Amino acid sequence: MKANAQSNAASSAQPVAQPGDPLIVIGALAPDNTLPLSVLHDGLAVRVPRWIRVDQGDQLEIRLDGYTLYTLVVDAPAAIGDFVDWTVPAQSLPQEGRHEMDYLITASSGFQFGTEPTPILINRTPPIYDNIPVPPRFPEEVIANGITAQYLALHDDQVLVEVPAYLGMQAGDRLHGFWAASQALLPVPVSASDIARGWIALVIPGDLIRATGDGRHTLHYHLTSRAGFDGKHSQIATVQVSLAS
Template identity: 30%
Template structure:
């Protein structure tokens, strides 16, 4: 940060409290769904020249428009222990999906200084646009969609299952796969690796044997990283025989 005497005050960007961690290919500062219904907390870092009165205005930008959210006045001498200072954005101001921009401006002695920009992302749409996913795909050599001990012996005691790529797929979405009754509530959770590929996983023989002989259903549900829940997929009948 430069000194005010130099005519420039470099202000660090505000931090979005409670946003999910970023990683390559992720949305920036994705908000968990639980945070969409309460004021969003934003941390304002400290600045130099705390001996001068300061007016701080928090700004929010979305869809090409920028508006002041709230204003704070700091009476000198400003206590450094106030920082990072927590400002809030009312939930109705980020009710629409998309990426929002956040920055703040300081007015010190009639001079205005603008902080670096930060962004956060609001996602309210379930994976696959909330539609049921297609059938889970089982291997073509699974004769008449029947799992037998002979099949498991020949395939390393597992059955390969494929979940086709779906609309809005993103890394770290969670597929919960169910095998058994149509009312099954104990699922196997699989993390999605990328946005472009089918998801392939191994259904272990122990799980299959625990269900026993008979007609079963294979299906799955989709959840994204923000916590949006999708509907159950279509049900694939699978028979287990000879266990």
């Protein structure tokens, strides 16, 4: 397959490759090059640095797990800039698992050279393997007595709810809580400290509790994986709000 290079001056917003560097994957999440949902949907941009001596007839192959996805035959060496960019089409990306990408240069003389492979990780699995999460846990005092004006006054005008650790929990996942069925709470990014302590803090602010008024209210949540895949909504927890009494 003969193709033209997409070559540009190095951009400060993107990684800068040096001759002989491994292939760079753009938009992958550190530290393990997890491909986010946006990349899996739009395709994976990759970058190959200009090799030391570019001659007419040189051939570049970009490979995934040893299989050639793209071939560029150099027509005009002067047209090759500091790097060659190409996007792996979304339909060419594997469904799941750990994979490796690299490139191979075949010089016009027939000499071949390549680099160390660049690992990528594709994880399309939603949190908890798409099972339904357990309900959030209200404080014992709230379970026993409900949410009262006195409780809010003594607890920084908020209720702190615990979401237990879950299977496959990763830093970078996101927790989305919903009060009174549809009132979205601020999303919570999962941190390494959350994993260490075994639960995530979900805050219901006093202003929102007052806005929804007295009565029996619900709380539930769903999780979004680090790669951007949404899980199922959790089981529901209910609590009595008695601000007027």
